[in-house]
Every structure is written in structure tokens, then in C-alpha cells.
Amino acid sequence: MHVLAQEELRIDAGAVDYLLLALYFVFVLGIGYLARRSVSSSLDFFLSGRSLPAWVTGLAFIAANLGAVEIMGMSANGAEYGMPTMHYFWVGAVPAMLFLGIVMMPFYYGSKVRSVPEFMLRRFGKPAHLVNGLSFALAQLLIAGINLFLLATVVNLLLGWPLWLSIILAAVIVLAYTGLGGLSAAIYNEVLQFFVIVAALLPLTIVGLTKVGGWQGLVSKMSAAGNANELSAWPGSELTGFANNALSAAGIVFGLGFVLAFGYWTTNFVEVQRAMASKSMSAAQRTPIIGAFPKLLIPFVVIIPGMIAAVSVQEMTRFKQTGEGNVDYNDALLLMMRDLLPNGILGIAIAGLLASFMAGMAANLSSFNTVFTYDIWQSYVVKDRPDEYYLSIGRWITVGATAAAVGTAFIAAGYSNLMDYLQSLFSLFNAPLFATFILGMFWKRMTPTAGWLGLVMGTVASLAVFVLSNVGVIELPGQGASFLGAGAAFVVDIVVSIAVSMVTRPKADAELVGLVYSLTPKATRTASTTGEDAGWYRRPGILAGIVLVITIVLNIIFA
Amino acid sequence: MSQSTRRGHTAGAFDIRVIIAALFGIYGVVITVMGLVATSAEDIAKAAGININLWSGIGMLIFAALFLLWARWRPIIVPETQGESSAE
Structure with a gap:
């Protein structure tokens, strides 16, 4: 997305937009500062003292995943493939999230481990622990670099700040709040980010739909462009590359829905850590299940704007038909913002985009520092020191990881x-x-x-x-x-x-x-089903059943 | 962990719901005002005939008010005794 002619995307941000954007950053840093006051032990810093309510960890669970790739990538897929993109959410995420909550969480939370590698230690012993700890830490540094790079690219495109300056500034802000407040700061900010992202995308979707004449207008415009097949989610042949319908559907269910989705959602400590921070087994089980509700609905404000962009933004329409022009699918959301949003809401939309990119990176950092401190440093390098020592290591390693992410951002720049x-x-x-x-x-x-x-x-x-x-x-x-x-x-x-x-x-x-x-x-x-876990609406099994029914209904409606 | 023995004080300002309400309250006021006084016919035409600043602003104010009410209705209790608060 960084090779296109930049002038086309330069958004006309005014003083009010900058003010609203700055206000957002004041809140982000303020949360980091406030969270710092409640950190007194390493468990507070790394797992928020296992004290957070399920709706907070549930929204954080989903916001940690709602990073740059999700927002930009899925709106791009929406512009390119249309409704089959929904499978990344409805087949490729929700069932795995329910499985994590119902089947796997009792082992994670019940065994009182502090990280996924620590589970490996208890189950398989040291060699598996070390292999997993090192590979996870390395992966987080590389992925943090991707998030940082995308963040900087958008700042560069939208506001015209140089790439290197954007990278360093973004890194410093994320470092400031995760380094100060640990996981609580990251999680609280993720919850705030979740709402800001929705506040950015919902008005954009409403205005976009109005512009093309509602859902019916979108349907007739896409049909007129010869893309009526993109209006139904199944069988999704273009997405999978299989011409045969049955093969294509099987590919979506087994390939995307099973190996990839289950691999990502059930063992990725970035996600699991958010559930581990909750205050009871019931809340831990509910975390991914509560997260599944927004996960079902987010595609409507991410994919549909992409589809609208493909029929209403001139450059995008031409690009889709001829493959020519200075834009590509990744720009769908930015072009929509440029064309539809006046100053004011525009500032909030920019804040929402930046929020989503920072959420991804903060999640990488906060899970990296936990695994590095507990599973590598405390287990194999410097053992048996008092807790304050590991808390301070956690803070310092966050600084080191941020510096490393600036480095890996330049690796990402090469792709x-x-x-x-x-x-x-x-x-x-x-x-x-x-x-x-x-x-x-x-x-x-x-x-x-x-x-x-x-x-x-x-x-x-x-x-x-x-x-x-x-x-x-x-x-x-x-x-x-x-x-x-x-x-x-x-x-x-x-x-x-x-x-x-x-x-x-x-x-x-x-x-x-x-x-x-x-x-x-x-x-x-x-x-347990008593005290703060009482009530049918707090039963993980019942909640999961509701999510499953909604998922099936959505798949039938948009089949 | 049973409710009868729960002691402590409310979390007050550092309840994330209050913070979310504060940010959206300010956002709501700013863009509602922009929608009322600083929106030209051109801006409205750009947004498909909707005064999107005004409507988003009103939406955010309602959202902020709901979150404040929720925080009032179910305040967070910070336990005064340290230790595991798991419900096993």
C-alpha cells in the first residue's frame, strides 16, 4: 500500500481533526499512568493480578486481534472478493474462539499457568518449554514490527509525516503505556480502542450505504458491474481458488476453519493472555465467547465499506475493472474516508485507525514481555530472585522489545x-x-x-x-x-x-x-455458577450456544 | 468470594467505563457543535446528504451517558484484602 501516489490519499485534516486525535492520545497515556498506580507485583504487571471482569477481557480479546491487518486487509478483501470475506470471521474465527472458551480454557486457567509456554513446561518439561518460549518471543517481535510499520505507513499517508519519524513516534507512545501499566494498561486501552474503532467505522458504513442507495443499491450496483457472485458468502470459489463448489466449501471449512483458525486462536498467547487475566474460571471461559459477539458483527463495518468502495470510489472501480490506476485494494478504507467524511468525524476516524494499529502492537509487546520474563529469563537465565526484580526486568525488556520492533518494522517494509x-x-x-x-x-x-x-x-x-x-x-x-x-x-x-x-x-x-x-x-x-458467576447469561455453555445459533443464521442469510 | 463478605471501596475515577464515557462525552460535544454550527452544505453533500457530524455526535453522547449510568448502577468494588480472588 506504500507504493501508490501519495497525494491521492492525503486526507484533508483540519485543526479540529488534529485536536480530536491529540485528545485520544492524552487518554491513551492517561490510562497507562493510572494503571501504573495499581501495579505492585509482577503478577499485576503481567496478568493484571487475574482480576478483570469478563466483558473487559472479552473486548480486549477482540481488540488485540483488531489490528492493522484486520482492518486494512479485510476491507481490501471486501473490495476484491465481496461477501466471501465474511468467512475469515464467521468460519475462520468464531468456532475456534468458542472451542477455546469451552474446551481449552479450563486447562489454561485451571492449571494456574501464567503463559502458554508455561503450560508446555508442565505438560512436556523443559526442552519443549524452551523451544516454545523462544519461538513465541521471536514471532512476537516480528509481528510487532508489521503492526508498527503499518501504523507508520498510515500516519505517513494521511498526515504526511516522514516514515521514520512516524515509526519512532508510534513506538514511543505504545512503549509509554505498556511499559508503565503493564497488561492492565494494554487491556484497558484495548477496550477504549475497540469503541473508538467502532465509532470510526460505523458512521463511515452508514454514510457509504446511504450514498449507494442502501443494501439494495449496493446489490444492484455490484450486479451491474458483473460481480453479483460476490454478494453471497458461499461457496467462495474466488477466495479459495477452487473452481469446484464442494471443494471450495470444504477448503473453507477445513483449511481456514480448522487448521489455520484453531492454530491461531487456541494457542496464541497474545489472545489467551487476555483470558488468563480475568477474575474467575467462568470469566476466563466467557472471555473468548463474549469476544465472539463483536467478531460476528465487525465484518459489517469492515467488509461492507470495502465493497462500497469498489462500486462508488472512482479510482477503485476503475482499478477493479482494469487493474490499472494508482490505488490498490488496501486503500479502500482510506479512500472512503477521504471521499465521505467531513472534518470532525474525520479526526475520530483517523484516531480509530491509529487506535487499531496500536492495539495490535501493544498486544504483541505485552505478551512478549510476559513470556520473556517468566519463561526465558526467570526459568533459564537468572533464577530465584525476589519478585521486584522480575517486575523491573519486565519493564526494561519492554523497552528492548520496542527497539527491536523498530528494527523488524524495516524487515516488514521489504515485503x-x-x-x-x-x-x-x-x-x-x-x-x-x-x-x-x-x-x-x-x-x-x-x-x-x-x-x-x-x-x-x-x-x-x-x-x-x-x-x-x-x-x-x-x-x-x-x-x-x-x-x-x-x-x-x-x-x-x-x-x-x-x-x-x-x-x-x-x-x-x-x-x-x-x-x-x-x-x-x-x-x-x-x-462455578455462584456469586459473581451466577445467572444463565454468565454460563459459558449457554453463551456459546447463542453465538453458534447467530453464526448459523448469518451464514444462511448471506449464503 | 460470596457477595455477603465482599468488602472494599468503589474504584471511582479509574473505572474504565468512566474513562470511555469521558472520551466519548468530549468527542460527542465537539462534533455535535461542529454539526450544528460549522457544517456547510458542501460537507453535507460530501456525506451523502447526512449531517454525519451531528448524528454521530448525538450517538456518542447517548453512548457516553449509558456507560456513565452503567458505572453508577454497578460500581466496581476494589477488595481491601489482598490475595487470590478466584472463584473456585
Whole structure:
């Protein structure tokens, strides 16, 4: 998105817009300052003292994911593919989030671990712990760089500030609040960001829909442009690249819905950490389920503006028909803002975009510093110091990580399509982890050696696909190589884990209570239903059922 | 963890709902005023005939008021005793 002619996108921001934007940053830093006063131990800093209510962690859960890639990338996909993009939300996220809440959260929260790698330590021992800790930390630094780079790119495009200045300024602001207030500051800001993002996108969607004559107007305009097939979500052939309808639907359900989505949502500590910060097992289970409600609705204010842009913004319409012009799909949202929003609401919309990009980076930083401090530093480098020592390490490592992210932002700058880069990172880091996790959680025979060896071999398999496709041995378009890599990592990890388990010694059953499904008594897997967890509307199972029904209804309406 | 034994003071200013209400209250006032006094016919034409500043502003003010009411109705209690507050 950074190669286009910049003048076309320079938004005409006025004094009021800058004022509203500045006000937002005052609030962001203020929250960091206020949260600092409530941090007295490392558990406060890294897990918010496990004290947050479920609606806060639920919204933070979704805002942490609502970063640059989500907002810009999905509106771009909306402009390019139309309604099939909904699958990234309804098939590719919501079922995995419900699974995380109902099935996996009891093990995460119930075992009182402080991070996903720590779960690996309890289940498989040190080697798997170290492998997972290091690979997670590395992945977070690389992804933080992507978020930082996108943030700076938009500041550069919208406001005309130089790229390097935007990168450093954005890094300093995110550092200021995560370094001061730890996870609480990050989570509280994510909740605020969530509402600012909605306040930015909702008016844009309403104005956009009015402009094209409502939903009916959009339908007739898209049909007139010969894109009527983009109005239904299924079978989504253009998205998957499969010409056969049944194959395409199967690809969406198994490829996107299972391996990729479950890998991302259930083992990614960036997300899981938000649930771990909640105040009870019930609240932890509800966190991803509450997050699923906005996740169902967000596509309406992200994808539909993209679709409107494709029929109403002149440059975009021409680009879609001829592939020519100075814009590309990534600019859909920015072009809509430029064309439709007057000063005032424009400032809030810019604040919303920047908010979303900072949310992504803050989430990377706050999960990185937890894993680095607990799982690497405290476990293997400097052991047995008082808690204050680790709290101060946590603060300092946040500074170090921010500096590193400025570096990795320049790596991200070298990629022309950031979604490709991101997907290759996911296939390297998340797919093998998911395989090891799911096997280890349900199969008590899986041994510690299998734990780390499976992880390593899975990552190697994915890396091999990555290298082969980079040197041109495997020819796959777009993100095809990443999907293949994720699949290879998953299969290799499972096969290696089973084979190694057969010839090595498993842990004693007694050591696996609370970590493996069949060895954990039902009572400890079940959340309480009294006190602050009373009421049917606080039962994770019932909430998940409601989400599932809405998901099915939405899929039928927009089929 | 049962409700009868819950002691402590309310969280007051550092209730995230109050902070969200404050930001949207200010945003709401600013753009409502802009919608009323500083919106030209050109601005309205740009936004498909809607005075979007005015309507968004009113929406934000209502939202802020609802959040304030919620925070008043169900204040956060900060426990005075330290320790695990998990409900097991």
C-alpha cells in the first residue's frame, strides 16, 4: 500500500481533526499512568493480578486481534472478493474462539499457568518449554514490527509525516503505556480502542450505504458491474481458488476453519493472555465467547465499506475493472474516508485507525514481555530472585522489545504484500504448536521427548516449504505456500509426535492431572455458577450456544 | 468470594467505563457543535446528504451517558484484602 501516489490519499485534516486525535492520545497515556498506580507485583504487571471482569477481557480479546491487518486487509478483501470475506470471521474465527472458551480454557486457567509456554513446561518439561518460549518471543517481535510499520505507513499517508519519524513516534507512545501499566494498561486501552474503532467505522458504513442507495443499491450496483457472485458468502470459489463448489466449501471449512483458525486462536498467547487475566474460571471461559459477539458483527463495518468502495470510489472501480490506476485494494478504507467524511468525524476516524494499529502492537509487546520474563529469563537465565526484580526486568525488556520492533518494522517494509509475510509467520510458529497442543491435551501417552521433537520437526517442515517456495521449487500463488506450510507442519508434527511417543517413556498419570483431558476430574474443569458467576447469561455453555445459533443464521442469510 | 463478605471501596475515577464515557462525552460535544454550527452544505453533500457530524455526535453522547449510568448502577468494588480472588 506504500507504493501508490501519495497525494491521492492525503486526507484533508483540519485543526479540529488534529485536536480530536491529540485528545485520544492524552487518554491513551492517561490510562497507562493510572494503571501504573495499581501495579505492585509482577503478577499485576503481567496478568493484571487475574482480576478483570469478563466483558473487559472479552473486548480486549477482540481488540488485540483488531489490528492493522484486520482492518486494512479485510476491507481490501471486501473490495476484491465481496461477501466471501465474511468467512475469515464467521468460519475462520468464531468456532475456534468458542472451542477455546469451552474446551481449552479450563486447562489454561485451571492449571494456574501464567503463559502458554508455561503450560508446555508442565505438560512436556523443559526442552519443549524452551523451544516454545523462544519461538513465541521471536514471532512476537516480528509481528510487532508489521503492526508498527503499518501504523507508520498510515500516519505517513494521511498526515504526511516522514516514515521514520512516524515509526519512532508510534513506538514511543505504545512503549509509554505498556511499559508503565503493564497488561492492565494494554487491556484497558484495548477496550477504549475497540469503541473508538467502532465509532470510526460505523458512521463511515452508514454514510457509504446511504450514498449507494442502501443494501439494495449496493446489490444492484455490484450486479451491474458483473460481480453479483460476490454478494453471497458461499461457496467462495474466488477466495479459495477452487473452481469446484464442494471443494471450495470444504477448503473453507477445513483449511481456514480448522487448521489455520484453531492454530491461531487456541494457542496464541497474545489472545489467551487476555483470558488468563480475568477474575474467575467462568470469566476466563466467557472471555473468548463474549469476544465472539463483536467478531460476528465487525465484518459489517469492515467488509461492507470495502465493497462500497469498489462500486462508488472512482479510482477503485476503475482499478477493479482494469487493474490499472494508482490505488490498490488496501486503500479502500482510506479512500472512503477521504471521499465521505467531513472534518470532525474525520479526526475520530483517523484516531480509530491509529487506535487499531496500536492495539495490535501493544498486544504483541505485552505478551512478549510476559513470556520473556517468566519463561526465558526467570526459568533459564537468572533464577530465584525476589519478585521486584522480575517486575523491573519486565519493564526494561519492554523497552528492548520496542527497539527491536523498530528494527523488524524495516524487515516488514521489504515485503510488498504484508498478508503473505504474516501468513508465513503463522505457518511457521502457530501450526506446529497447535498440533502438539491438541495431541498433548487429549492423549496422555504423548511423551516429553515427543513434545519438543514434534515442535521442532513441525517448524522445520514449515520452514522447508517456505524456503522451497522462495527459491521457486514450489510454485504457489499468494498465500498458497503458507497454507501448504501450515498443513505440512501440522501433519509432520502429529506423525513425529506419535512415532516418538511409541518409543519413549510417558510421564506418570499423577503429574498430568489438570493438563490432560482424561485425567482431569470434571469438577475442576467446570466453572462455578455462584456469586459473581451466577445467572444463565454468565454460563459459558449457554453463551456459546447463542453465538453458534447467530453464526448459523448469518451464514444462511448471506449464503 | 460470596457477595455477603465482599468488602472494599468503589474504584471511582479509574473505572474504565468512566474513562470511555469521558472520551466519548468530549468527542460527542465537539462534533455535535461542529454539526450544528460549522457544517456547510458542501460537507453535507460530501456525506451523502447526512449531517454525519451531528448524528454521530448525538450517538456518542447517548453512548457516553449509558456507560456513565452503567458505572453508577454497578460500581466496581476494589477488595481491601489482598490475595487470590478466584472463584473456585
